[in-house]
Amino acid sequence: MKSYDExxxxxxxxxxxVERFEQYLKxxxxxxxxxxxxxxxxxxxxLVQHSxxxxxxxxxxxxxxxxxxxxxxxxxxxxxxxxxKAGLPDMPYYIPQTNDWRVRNxxxxxxxxxxxxxIDVPTISLYSLLPYVTLxxxxxxxxxxxxxxxxxxxxxxxxxxxxxxxxxxxxDIWASQVMEKK
Numbered sequence: 001m002k003s004y005d006e007x008x009x010x011x012x013x014x015x016x017x018v019e020r021f022e023q024y025l026k027x028x029x030x031x032x033x034x035x036x037x038x039x040x041x042x043x044x045x046x047l048v049q050h051s052x053x054x055x056x057x058x059x060x061x062x063x064x065x066x067x068x069x070x071x072x073x074x075x076x077x078x079x080x081x082x083x084x085k086a087g088l089p090d091m092p093y094y095i096p097q098t099n100d101w102r103v104r105n106x107x108x109x110x111x112x113x114x115x116x117x118x119i120d121v122p123t124i125s126l127y128s129l130l131p132y133v134t135l136x137x138x139x140x141x142x143x144x145x146x147x148x149x150x151x152x153x154x155x156x157x158x159x160x161x162x163x164x165x166x167x168x169x170x171x172d173i174w175a176s177q178v179m180e181k182k
Contacts, residue, residue, distance in 0.1 A: 001056045004048060007079060010071045014133055018076065021132035027089035028128075034094055035085065038108040040180035047085050053179050054078045057171035066163045076133065077142045077168050084124025091116055093124070120153070122146060138162045146172055 002010075011018050025031075035041035035050035055078030062069045087093035094110040102108040119127070122144045129135065129143070141164070145157045148169040157165070 001052075002059075004052050004079075007052065007055050007075050010075045013072060014076070017133040021080075021129060024089075024128065024132060025083070025086060028086040029092040029094070030083070030086035033086045033092065034110050035082065035176070035180070037094060037097070037110040037112065038106060040176040042107065042109045046180075047082060050175055050180060051079045051082060053175035054081065054168070054171045057174050057179075058168055061167045061171055066167065069164060069167075073136065073139055073164060074167075076135070077139050077146075077164060078171065080125060080129050080133075081143050081146045081168060081172065082121055082125060083128050084119075084121040084126075086128075087113070087116065088124075088128070093121075120151075138164045141165050142168045145169070148173070 008018065008022075031048060032044045033047040034043055035046040041047065041050045055075055058074045058078040059071065062071070062074050085093050092113055093116055095113045097103050097108050097111050099108075125143055126135075126140065135143075141157065141162055145154050145161065145165050146168045147154060149155065149158055161169075
């Protein structure tokens with residue numbers, strides 16, 4: 001398993017763009033956000049750990065199934081597929097749950113910030129990423145539809161997914177449902 005910094009070192013062609021995006025992420029809750037409110041990695045820093053897990057899984061799948069895909073595409077998509085969960089500068093996506101009963105009985109440590117305008121996470125991720133990093137159409141599709149057919153709004157892409165979209169979906173599922181399951 002490669003660390004966050006080791007994964008970033010695999011980005012060569014768009015290094016300067018990613019470095020600018022990393023500066024933007026410092027203005028958000030990126031390093032402290034959970035990956036979910038009550039499911040996988042629902043702790044401070046869980047989002048980055050989840051992103052690292054997804055990226056490592058994605059690289060493993062890529063090497064086994066589709067080696068022509070670039071490591072750089074896998075790292076950008078894997079690390080930033082859920083970047084929207086970091087929120088925006090001065091507007092976290094998740095806030096700590098204040099209801100002790102819900103924390104204790106439902107493991108709901110975080111809730112969605114009701115001051116955050118409802119936009120789905122993949123769209124927020126792309127909204128945040130695209131001003132900084134030029135993405136190929138396959139990368140846009142992979143980030144936008146990484147939740148696969150579990151999301152009703154994703155049915156329009158059913159059976160039209162590019163290989164990167166399919167692989168990031170399974171890398172994400174493996175991370176959240178197997179590696180990070182409590």
